[in-house]
Amino acid sequence: MFLEKKDAILAYAMDPALVEIERKLDAGISLGMDDGLALLATNDLHNLGRLARAAKERKSGKSVYYVLNRYxxxxxxxxANCTFCSFAVDEFKEEGRVFRMTADQVLEKALETGENFNQMHIVGGHDPRQxxxxxxxxxxxxxxxxxxxxxxxxxxxxxxxYMAKRHRLSFAEIITTLKDAGLDNVNGGAAEIFAEETRKKICPNKVNAxxxxxxxxxxxxxxxxxxxxxxxxxxxxxxxxxDHLIRLRDSQRRVPGFNAFIPLAYHPDGNELSYCGWTSGLDDIRIFATARLMLDNFDHIKAYWMIQGIKVCQVALQYGADDLDGTHGSTDEEMIYHAAGTQSGQxxxxxxxxxxxxxxxxxPVRRNSTYDTFAADWTPELVHA
Ligand code: SF4
Structure with missing residues (x-):
């Protein structure tokens, strides 16, 4: 069958790999390893963005989400001694750098800028005392x-x-316990890279894939x-x-529940892998688009401004991302990426x-962790006026 003239011009101009990928997307076929490799390698950014944008708009239309949160x-x-980490401290060798908040300090910090936020995001190290x-x-x-x-x-x-091992509980038991105490959402960190050989080199001592x-x-x-x-x-x-993206997609098929995928760019300051240097803007953009196109059963792709920077993350909205993550609070002090050299503010x-x-x-659409939406000027009813 002859292509229409418009289609013929487009096909001629497109990276041929993307032509084949677009056919699969139009037919609702999930992309495979070769497709993903082609997406990561293409210089046809215009068509990469066009495909990723169409996939984003099929999922979330014209909405792009953000959350008022504290971090x-x-x-x-x-x-755990992950080789990419600049944040962790050995309390016996670097006593002066130890940072360990009491429960009262955590709650006080959360309330420092008022109560008008919808998500409390907390992560920390494997600290035996906390x-x-x-x-x-x-x-x-x-x-x-x-x-x-x-x-x-x-x-x-x-x-x-770590807590399951410490308390000798199964995964099901510890999750029930945390859920009963109020856990709404678990952060996506520690996934790093699932491929076993690489994982052994970057984080041999923490949770395996x-x-x-x-x-x-x-x-x-x-x-x-x-x-x-x-x-x-x-x-x-x-x-x-x-491989990492395909494993996530397969997991989401087995037991759905992931809301968003967040690509985290490695930062090189102050860790063992610093010779790898910074990611490039092109690499960042290709990752957002590739994730959007590979993860056809994930509703959201986040461009987290703290990681790639606010300008790249705004561009990512044209390459499949539909979320800028959270504001953080004006007195927050994110330490993980700042220790590794991020130039993003707090x-x-x-x-x-x-x-x-x-x-x-x-x-713009304001949300909480589970994507309930709110008017931009929504405020909570104060429990303790
Ligand atoms: S990345 Fe997390 S688990 Fe690994 S060393 Fe740093 S704080 Fe510990």
Whole structure:
């Protein structure tokens, strides 16, 4: 059959690999390893963006999401020794750098800028003196009592595995316990790269790929939402990246419950992999588009301004991303990416989010962790006036 003239011109101009990929997308066929590798390699950014944008708009129309949230790293003590990490501290060798918040300090910090936020995001190191149910369960209950409108987006699968081992509980048991105390959502960190050979080199001492996926699937079975991430731009191959995305897609098919995928760019300051250098803007953009096109059963792709920077993240909205993540609070002190050299600040005003989203041609929508939506000027009813 002859192509229409318009189609013929388009096909001629397109990277041939993208022509074949577009056929699969139009037919509703999930993309495979070779397709993913072609997406990561293409220089046809115009058509890459066109395909990713169409996939984004099939999922979330003209909406682009953000959340008013607070972000806390509760401790930097950790013994996992991931080679890409600039944040963790050995409390016996670097006493002066230890940062470990009491439960009262965490709650005080969360309330420093008022109560008008919808998500509390907390992650920290594998700290034997903090990462236990004795510390977290009472604190989670205090959060729920003090801030019932705030969803608790706590821990990663690595932290949940650590606590499960510590308390000799199965994944199902510890998740039920955390859920009963108010856990709404688990953060997507610690996924790094699933491919075993690479994972052994970058994070040999923390949750393995199989358990990371098993924990998230158990969360989903019990009705706790979660997100997924991938750390890219270090020693991983392009095959590792696509393998990672396919494993996430397969997991979502088995037990749905991931809300969003968040690509995390490796940052090189102050860690063992610093020779890998920074990711490029092109690599960042290709990752957003590739994730959007590979993960056809994920509703949202986040461009987290703290990681790739606010300008690249705004551009990512034209390459399949539909979320800028959270504002953080104006007194927050994110430590993980700042220790590794991010030039992003600590806070973005929600008016700036709305301006950037509208400037990209989309409609800003305020959400919470589980994507319930709110008017931009929504305020909570104060529990303690
Ligand atoms: S990445 Fe997390 S688990 Fe690994 S060393 Fe750093 S704080 Fe510990």
């Amino acid at each position: 806390i790293n509760s401790t930097n003590v950790c013994y 990462l236990s149910l004795d510390y977290w369960l009472p604190l989670m209950r205090r959060f729920k009592e003090r801030l019932p409108h705030v969803q608790l987006s706590f821990f990663t699968a690595a932290e949940i595995e 199989e358990n990371w996926l098993a924990i998230h699937e158990e969360l989903h079975r019990q009705g706790v939402a979660s997100n997924a991430t991938m750390l890219y731009g270090h020693i991983e191959s392009h095959e590792d990246r696509i 806070y973005v005003d929600d008016r700036e989010f709305r301006r950037l989203i509208e400037d990209a041609g989309y409609e």
